[in-house]
Amino acid sequence: MHEMTLAIQAIRNVLEFAQENGIDEIDTVVLEIGELSLVVPEYKEEAWNAACKHTMLENSRLQIDVTPGNGICGDCGRVYNIVANRGVCPGCGSRDKEVLSGREFNIKELLVPE
Amino acid sequence: MLRTIEIKQSVFESNDRVADALRAELRARGLFLLNLMSSPGSGKTSTLVKTIAALKDELRIGVMEADIDSDVDAHTVEKAGAKAIQLHTGGMCHLTADMTRQGLEALGTEDVDLAILENVGNLVCPAEFDTGASKNAMILSVPEGHDKPLKYPLMFEVCDVMVINKIDVLPYFDFDLDLVREYALRRNPKIEIIPISAKTGEGIDRWCDWLRREVKSWKEG
Numbered sequence: 001m002h003e004m005t006l007a008i009q010a011i012r013n014v015l016e017f018a019q020e021n022g023i024d025e026i027d028t029v030v031l032e033i034g035e036l037s038l039v040v041p042e043y044k045e046e047a048w049n050a051a052c053k054h055t056m057l058e059n060s061r062l063q064i065d066v067t068p069g070n071g072i073c074g075d076c077g078r079v080y081n082i083v084a085n086r087g088v089c090p091g092c093g094s095r096d097k098e099v100l101s102g103r104e105f106n107i108k109e110l111l112v113p114e
Numbered sequence: 115m116l117r118t119i120e121i122k123q124s125v126f127e128s129n130d131r132v133a134d135a136l137r138a139e140l141r142a143r144g145l146f147l148l149n150l151m152s153s154p155g156s157g158k159t160s161t162l163v164k165t166i167a168a169l170k171d172e173l174r175i176g177v178m179e180a181d182i183d184s185d186v187d188a189h190t191v192e193k194a195g196a197k198a199i200q201l202h203t204g205g206m207c208h209l210t211a212d213m214t215r216q217g218l219e220a221l222g223t224e225d226v227d228l229a230i231l232e233n234v235g236n237l238v239c240p241a242e243f244d245t246g247a248s249k250n251a252m253i254l255s256v257p258e259g260h261d262k263p264l265k266y267p268l269m270f271e272v273c274d275v276m277v278i279n280k281i282d283v284l285p286y287f288d289f290d291l292d293l294v295r296e297y298a299l300r301r302n303p304k305i306e307i308i309p310i311s312a313k314t315g316e317g318i319d320r321w322c323d324w325l326r327r328e329v330k331s332w333k334e335g
Contacts, residue, residue, distance in 0.1 A: 002207050002239045010125045017121060027116050038238060095264075096300070105125045111116040 003039055003047040006105055011051050013107055028061040028111035034102035035069035035083050069102025129243055133211035136246030144333040147229045149247035154235030156255040157279040159187045160312040166194040168322045176226035178217040180209055180234050208239035211246040228329050237266040248332050249274045256280040256287050260294035263301050270301040275308060277321060282311040
């Protein structure tokens with residue numbers, strides 16, 4: 001839904017990091033995107049490519065690692081994947097839960113030439 | 115050969131940092147900023163018009179209207195007696211803290227006690243981005259249905275107050291006021307719930323009392 005803002009912000013952060021650490025070439029940027037983050041990886045790539053134009057990342061590759069959307073059931077305490085179970089606890093059928101992971105949108109790592 | 119540099123930095127946190135800095139600044143200046151969110155057509159602008167009419171003699175109000183591309187709302191709000199500007203988001207589905215700061219600068223806040231940011235009409239994206247506001251409010255209108263807290267949980271989690279608008283049409287809709295309360299409180303036990311009708315004026319007093327109280331306690335720090 002808001003891939004463009006996140007792409008622009010992520011690129012800004014990567015460029016800042018590169019400048020601070022004297023990195024002048026980046027082969028691959030690895031992003032970590034949660035299943036529950038409302039970001040669609042395919043759109044993300046398009047937004048990324050558009051936002052990278054005329055920066056040092058223009059020819060870098062983008063790798064997206066998807067992290068699972070897990071939650072803990074508020075009734076029985078079971079940990080389950082929210083997406084695969086459509087938000088319903090497979091143990092007791094409750095919808096009450098706390099999200100443990102899957103909302104993140106992180107810059108995970110950079111692969112740079114030695 | 116490639117070398118891996120671990121970063122592990124949250125991109126949301128970059129916005130959060132700008133938002134926290136803005137909030138601290140607003141606190142120091144005693145300027146209260148309300149981030150008002152809702153679906154399109156829930157009655158944000160008509161609620162604002164009623165709110166301005168009720169409060170304009172005691173509080174100086176400034177409104178930032180976020181819209182993809184029009185200035186209809188800013189004119190309406192200005193006529194009601196508040197200072198207003200239109201923020202064109204250029205297609206963005208939400209406002210970031212950076213955009214909010216720029217909006218406040220464009221509005222000019224030296225003569226404002228209560229600034230209101232009318233966010234883009236959307237229950238998903240605006241909830242993800244902290245604008246740096248003092249408090250978050252959302253309007254849910256009766257025709258939208260009482261199941262919205264189940265469908266858009268994050269919106270209800272981040273809001274301090276939920277205004278239920280258009281209660282004058284309750285008899286014509288299968289909207290269950292008790293159920294919506296239950297669903298919203300399940301997502302957020304601290305959320306304040308205020309039913310109103312921007313059309314008849316019912317409940318506007320309670321809503322304005324909430325605003326008065328929050329502006330006052332923000333100023334007192």
